[in-house]
Amino acid sequence: MPIITLYLSFMAPMAIRHSMLNSLRSDLWLILILCLFLVWFLNQLLFSTVHRMFIGRAYKSIKGQVVPASYLHTGFPVKIHILSNQNEPEIHGVMEWLDRRWIRIQTEYIPKSRLKSGLPLEITVVGDTFIYRFNTLLGDENQSENATVLSVRKPDWMERVQRRSYFRIPLNIPAVVNRINTSMDRMYPIRCKINDLSGGGIRISSKEGLEIGVQLRIHFPVEIMNGASFEARVLKCDDAGNNVEFPFRVHCEFLYITEDTRNNIINYCFCVEKKILMQKNELMHRDDTL
Numbered sequence: 001m002p003i004i005t006l007y008l009s010f011m012a013p014m015a016i017r018h019s020m021l022n023s024l025r026s027d028l029w030l031i032l033i034l035c036l037f038l039v040w041f042l043n044q045l046l047f048s049t050v051h052r053m054f055i056g057r058a059y060k061s062i063k064g065q066v067v068p069a070s071y072l073h074t075g076f077p078v079k080i081h082i083l084s085n086q087n088e089p090e091i092h093g094v095m096e097w098l099d100r101r102w103i104r105i106q107t108e109y110i111p112k113s114r115l116k117s118g119l120p121l122e123i124t125v126v127g128d129t130f131i132y133r134f135n136t137l138l139g140d141e142n143q144s145e146n147a148t149v150l151s152v153r154k155p156d157w158m159e160r161v162q163r164r165s166y167f168r169i170p171l172n173i174p175a176v177v178n179r180i181n182t183s184m185d186r187m188y189p190i191r192c193k194i195n196d197l198s199g200g201g202i203r204i205s206s207k208e209g210l211e212i213g214v215q216l217r218i219h220f221p222v223e224i225m226n227g228a229s230f231e232a233r234v235l236k237c238d239d240a241g242n243n244v245e246f247p248f249r250v251h252c253e254f255l256y257i258t259e260d261t262r263n264n265i266i267n268y269c270f271c272v273e274k275k276i277l278m279q280k281n282e283l284m285h286r287d288d289t290l
Contacts (some may be wrong), residue, residue: 067160070071071132072098076125077274078105080150083135095125096149102139103154104288110148115141126274134158168198169269169276175204176219181232192248194220199266201253202232205246216252225266227270231255 072095080091086195105123119138124131139151162205173194179186192204202218210216212234231254240249254262 019048057155065160066157069134069155069208070156071127071158071160072103072125072129073127074098076127078126079124080105080106080107081122081124082114083122088114093150098154101154103136105150105152105153107145107148107150109146110141110150112141112143115148115150123152127265131161132158133161133268168196169272170196171272173221173222174226177197177204177206177210178219179210180215180217182214189219191246192250194224195249197224197265197269199254199262199269201251204250205240205243206248206250207235207246210237210250211249212237215255218252225264228261230257288289 003227024179045212074095074097076095078093078095081092082088082091089108090105093105095103096106097104103123115138117138120135122133122135123134129192132137134155136152136155139153142149171194175192175194176189178189190207192206192208194274195203195205197203204218214234216232216234217229218232220227232254234250236251238249240247254265257265
């Protein structure tokens with residue numbers, strides 16, 4: 001009897017300690033799993049925060065509509081701006097391929113010295129009826145003799161810019177303007193060249209200076225909207241530099257135009273913009289096949 005009592009008094013604490021040890025091991029595994037989940041969660045939260053700070057910060061000043069990136073399709077013309085160096089010329093390309101995480105863009109040849117992984121970029125995509133804009137980071141690049149293929153991170157969201165947002169297109173087309181609402185001796189025609197055009201206004205190079213606030217009638221050539229004419233007001237007139245033929249640069253805003261007329265101007269700008277990008281992409285592909 002004393003032996004049994006001694007045995008129970010010795011083994012019972014051992015069993016309790018063994019049970020407690022097993023329970024502690026289970027608790028440690030649970031704590032380890034919870035710690036790993038917490039690390040993963042904090043990593044995702046940190047990445048999302050950094051992404052919103054450095055990539056999504058442009059959306060704070062968005063004038064258009066924020067839409068998902070599913071609106072993007074292959075074949076869309078693309079313009080790329082390097083955000084870390086505003087003096088870099090824009091890069092033209094075409095959207096070649098995309099999946100859930102990456103977009104591949106074929107561009108003209110770009111020296112490796114201008115590119116590095118993680119480079120912040122602003123991408124402008126010219127769609128069928130809208131322009132899309134987003135900021136992203138460069139992943140990597142593959143180069144051939146005449147072209148470069150860039151891989152960039154696909155955004156979750158992007159800005160869809162209405163065509164009425166008055167983006168400008170460069171032009172170099174002769175036109176004629178004349179002052180209105182002034183004396184007869186000052187209403188003679190003045191030769192000029194259209195430098196750029198938007199739905200809100202126009203910039204011209206003129207043979208003579210025009211006073212700020214003066215109202216003009218601008219006569220477009222036949223190739224622009226069948227030779228239409230519009231009234232405009234001079235906002236600014238400055239020296240055009242070394243341009244001897246047209247020494248004055250004049251900035252104007254359109255007056256008294258209907259919404260339909262403005263949309264016609266914007267549609268023309270949109271078509272010219274897309275045509276310019278498509279021509280550059282065709283030249284790029286042609287050079288790549290030679």
